[in-house]
Amino acid sequence: MNPQALSCPVCNGEFTPRRGGQQQVYCGPPCRSRANYLRNGTPAARGSRSAYFGQRWRKDPDFRQKRLEASRWQHIKRKYGLDPESYRFLLASQGNCCAICGTNSPDDVGLEWNVDHDHATGKVRGLLCRRRNGGLGWFKDNPTALRAAANYVERNR
Incomplete structure (x- = not known):
């Protein structure tokens, strides 16, 4: 072989x-x-299974919450390689707060922390609040542009 x-x-x-x-x-x-x-299975079996889960999704808030949670962890595991234990360890290692600003709230509506990663290598850098993660995204992770923006804000206070 x-x-x-x-x-x-x-x-x-x-x-x-x-x-x-x-x-x-x-x-x-x-x-x-x-x-x-x-x-x-067959298309008919998939259809009845889909109808059952759709009905359960609409009527059972506990089922819906569990599925959303499972889906979220699957996404984090697939995209960043973090299981729930690694994620919680990372959050604890940065003081249960945003790695940039130190807030203990992920965002305005109480969602989850954003996983910050290097887009070139895929390496996870830390967990950020929604605002700081969005800011890094707008600056395309460019440290020079971030420093220039910080200097601009400080000059124009």
């Missing part, structure tokens, strides 16, 4: 993954479609 080759879990065929962003699991689109069908 070629050291680069993988085995397709659907047809058990050997394949060499294409170069690219995401890790390839199946040998091609037909096997990926078959795996999705086996995992998700």
Whole structure:
């Protein structure tokens, strides 16, 4: 077996993954479609399942809150590599406050802290309140522009 080759879990065929962003699991689109069908069931089954969860979402606030929370953690794990424990440790290590301004409130409406990361490397730098994270975004993480803005504000007080 070629050291680069993988085995397709659907047809058990050997394949060499294409170069690219995401890790390839199946040998091609037909096997990926078959795996999705086996995992998700028929369109009719998906429809009834979707209707059930839609109804439950509308009627059960606890279910809705749990799903929103789970979805949020999945997003943070996928995008930044932080699980809830790492996130809480990071927040505690910066004093349970914004790493820039020190406020103990993530934003005006009580949402969650924003994960600040280096867009070039993906490395997490800290947790910020919504305003400071937005500010860094507007300055495109450019330290020179941030210093110039700070100097401007101080000169014109």
